[in-house]
Amino acid sequence: MLLAWITQKAGLSLALGAFVSGVLLAETDYRYQVEDYIKPFRDVLLGLFFITIGTLLDLTVVIHHLPAVLLTLILLLGLKLLTVYGPARALGEQDSIALRTALAMAPAGEFGFVLLAQTEGLHLVPATPLQIVLAAMLISMILAPFILLM
Structure with missing residues (x-):
């Protein structure tokens, strides 16, 4: 506190x-x-x-900008995957362990939502891009269990 x-x-x-x-x-x-x-x-x-x-989440914005949501999702997962996989391999982890660790860390985390709420509260990002990022983050969390099965 x-x-x-x-x-x-x-x-x-x-x-x-x-x-x-x-x-x-x-x-x-x-x-x-x-x-x-x-x-x-x-x-x-x-x-x-x-x-x-x-x-x-405003579903009408998400539906109207679905390609942008999917592209943002791919970028989010891809960047987070590379951010974890690369250093894990550089530190000597086996390829399979580095990949599994990267897959586990790829979905958005709860702290990302805290940061997103702060940007919304301070009006740092327009509403539409904010909704696109929010949707991509939610989808990544929904996909998390399936990603871990890979």
């Missing part, structure tokens, strides 16, 4: 502070205790997260 408040006072978002707090807590000895505390809320909050993201 303190870190979230500090990030807000620094001109950043509460969500960013909460995210950083979670990352820091995950690296401490209290990790398992924190997991036990939040376990009852996890499923409810996860559902709420996806409902919130779903309400941000």
Whole structure:
């Protein structure tokens, strides 16, 4: 909570502070205790997260710009795949392990939605490109289990 408040006072978002707090807590000895505390809320909050993201999506924009959504999806998955695969191979991982790791990391993550919400709130990106990126990110998360089967 303190870190979230500090990030807000620094001109950043509460969500960013909460995210950083979670990352820091995950690296401490209290990790398992924190997991036990939040376990009852996890499923409810996860559902709420996806409902919130779903309400941000404008399907008419997505349908009218479907080729751009698919191109963005391919770019998102491709860039993330290369970003993980290349360094994994450079660090000496076997080809199959590097590829499997890259496939697991290729879909968009939750923090991307936090960043996207911030850009929307600050009006940094016009609505249509924002919707295209949001749709591509959602599709990548939907495809994640199938990507891992590859």
